[in-house]
Amino acid sequence: MKQLSEYRLPFTYNTHYAYGVGRIRALETRLLRRHDISRLVGAEDTDAFLRILGETDYGETVPSLSDPDHFEDFLSGHMASTLNLIVHLSKNPEVTDLLKMRSDYYNLKILLKGSISGRDMEFFLSPSGQVPPAVLLRAIRDEDVGHLPGYLRQTIQTIEGFSPSDEIEPQSLDVLVDKAMFSHFLSVVMKVGMMFLWGWLEREIDLLNIKTFVRLLWSQQAPELLKTNLCDGGSLAVEFYRMLQEEPLDGLPQRFGQTRYARLLDEGIASLQTKGSFARLEQLCDGFLITYLGRARLTTFGLEPLMAYVLIKEYEIKAIRTIFTCKWNHLPPESIQERLPDVYL
Amino acid sequence: MLLAANPTRMHLLRLKKRLKLAIRGHKLLKDKQDELMRRFMDLVKQIQGLRQEVERDLHRAFERFTMARSVMSRASVEEALALPGKRLDVGVTTQRIMNVEVPLFEPRAEGRIYCYGFANTSGELDVSLRSLDAVLLRLLELAQTEKTIMLLADEIDRTRRRVNALEYTLIPSLKETIRFITMKLEELERSNLTRLMKIKEMAEER
Numbered sequence: 001m002k003q004l005s006e007y008r009l010p011f012t013y014n015t016h017y018a019y020g021v022g023r024i025r026a027l028e029t030r031l032l033r034r035h036d037i038s039r040l041v042g043a044e045d046t047d048a049f050l051r052i053l054g055e056t057d058y059g060e061t062v063p064s065l066s067d068p069d070h071f072e073d074f075l076s077g078h079m080a081s082t083l084n085l086i087v088h089l090s091k092n093p094e095v096t097d098l099l100k101m102r103s104d105y106y107n108l109k110i111l112l113k114g115s116i117s118g119r120d121m122e123f124f125l126s127p128s129g130q131v132p133p134a135v136l137l138r139a140i141r142d143e144d145v146g147h148l149p150g151y152l153r154q155t156i157q158t159i160e161g162f163s164p165s166d167e168i169e170p171q172s173l174d175v176l177v178d179k180a181m182f183s184h185f186l187s188v189v190m191k192v193g194m195m196f197l198w199g200w201l202e203r204e205i206d207l208l209n210i211k212t213f214v215r216l217l218w219s220q221q222a223p224e225l226l227k228t229n230l231c232d233g234g235s236l237a238v239e240f241y242r243m244l245q246e247e248p249l250d251g252l253p254q255r256f257g258q259t260r261y262a263r264l265l266d267e268g269i270a271s272l273q274t275k276g277s278f279a280r281l282e283q284l285c286d287g288f289l290i291t292y293l294g295r296a297r298l299t300t301f302g303l304e305p306l307m308a309y310v311l312i313k314e315y316e317i318k319a320i321r322t323i324f325t326c327k328w329n330h331l332p333p334e335s336i337q338e339r340l341p342d343v344y345l
Numbered sequence: 346m347l348l349a350a351n352p353t354r355m356h357l358l359r360l361k362k363r364l365k366l367a368i369r370g371h372k373l374l375k376d377k378q379d380e381l382m383r384r385f386m387d388l389v390k391q392i393q394g395l396r397q398e399v400e401r402d403l404h405r406a407f408e409r410f411t412m413a414r415s416v417m418s419r420a421s422v423e424e425a426l427a428l429p430g431k432r433l434d435v436g437v438t439t440q441r442i443m444n445v446e447v448p449l450f451e452p453r454a455e456g457r458i459y460c461y462g463f464a465n466t467s468g469e470l471d472v473s474l475r476s477l478d479a480v481l482l483r484l485l486e487l488a489q490t491e492k493t494i495m496l497l498a499d500e501i502d503r504t505r506r507r508v509n510a511l512e513y514t515l516i517p518s519l520k521e522t523i524r525f526i527t528m529k530l531e532e533l534e535r536s537n538l539t540r541l542m543k544i545k546e547m548a549e550e551r
Binding site for chain 2: 072075076106109110113114116117119121124126169170171173174175177178181208211212214215218219221229276277278279281282318321322325326329331335339
């Protein structure tokens with residue numbers, strides 16, 4: 001007969017993140033709540049908006065507004081400091097570095113487009129990447145990618161293998177880089193076995209494919225683009241979308257009925273057909289991902305809460321940008337609400 | 346206003362020829378002015394609806410672009426639109442309307458308007474670019490018609506000034522001068538006749 005002690009689970013909690021998670025839990029209380037967002041949406045003008053924003057966690061650095069570009073810098077600054085904090089708290093740099101690598105992929109797109117068009121686009125480079133922009137710039141300019149990390153080198157080789165870089169269509173360039181990025185992220189997350197991030201990436205890719213598919217159908221772009229513009233790695237295989245390429249838009253919700261995306265497609269496509277706007281579909285997609293990220297609250301110790309915090313912060317900054325831009329352009333509150341995820345309303 | 350002219354028969358004939366020419370020119374210019382006005386009014390009617398449509402569609406496109414801009418960062422928008430996929434060349438030739446050279450735009454577009462990937466862009470950007478793409482050719486048509494209208498308006502103005510100059514200045518002056526010379530010549534003729542009658546009378550008395 002087994003002893004009782006044999007039935008006990010071994011104590012294997014990873015308490016490495018006890019401090020990090022504690023800190024994040026404290027910071028999470030300062031994230032914008034529904035009523036903060038409602039007040040920002042209801043602000044009369046940009047001055048009132050900034051005054052209300054000043055009462056939140058953003059209060060210390062709210063800029064005096066003379067130029068809307070300053071506000072964009074202010075938001076980028078906030079995002080960069082959040083990223084730095086998470087990288088500092090992380091004990092799995094392999095995973096947290098992924099957050100910074102997104103900027104590397106963005107910088108790569110910018111530089112490749114700059115080299116094709118012959119335009120100087122250094123101004124748009126993001127300093128938040130793993131690879132300093134100057135190193136990437138030199139590598140692209142000198143066509144010497146030997147010093148770049150493997151993931152960037154491989155991406156550049158993929159693009160060159162697809163077509164000579166000066167003849168490639170801009171959309172294909174973007175799609176190739178995005179595909180390479182998701183493939184790289186999936187391989188890293190799979191290697192470390194982090195199911196939470198795997199689930200997030202899977203949903204992100206699914207939603208990206210769904211939005212891409214709907215956008216391609218709506219804009220009546222060539223069906224062959226479906227073959228090249230969808231990313232692998234989602235829960236719905238690319239073949240599934242290819243089978244639907246002859247389907248009319250209003251038939252899609254039924255075809256997705258057995259998937260977890262049925263509701264958002266149902267509402268999103270109805271709105272697209274009545275209002276001619278993707279706002280509702282995108283709003284529902286963002287809400288879906290934010291709800292998924294909320295699962296990290298159930299994790300006591302681990303990297304998940306840290307990663308979820310950065311991603312939720314991104315959505316929060318996106319919501320602030322949306323409200324500010326609409327206020328700056330004197331758009332009515334209804335237009336703003338149409339574009340904010342339900343979780344904020 | 347009298348023109349500077351000697352009251353001679355030769356001048357009278359010359360002035361009468363000028364008057365005839367001026368009256369004929371006036372009629373032709375008047376006809377030209379009427380036809381220009383007719384074409385001008387046709388174009389104005391045609392452009393009124395077009396301009397309203399273009400303004401409405403441009404307004405919608407910019408509104409959609411603002412929406413897209415609100416959900417995308419500045420850097421994402423710049424990156425997405427850094428390398429345009431569609432190229433538009435506009436060839437400009439001219440055609441003649443009532444001898445007025447007006448421009449004729451011949452746009453040639455190639456490539457696709459959607460020049461970005463889907464991961465970091467909003468569907469609203471597709472909507473706004475599609476609207477802009479749809480309005481672009483009509484914008485060129487509007488520019489061509491408005492320029493034609495401006496050139497026709499200039500020509501109408503010039504023609505009207507010529508017609509008015511003929512109608513109110515040159516023709517009355519010519520008529521007045523002709524009447525003056527005619528009267529002067531009649532006066533001379535009468536004085537000649539009187540003189541001859543006097544001479545005849547003196548001769549008979551002798």
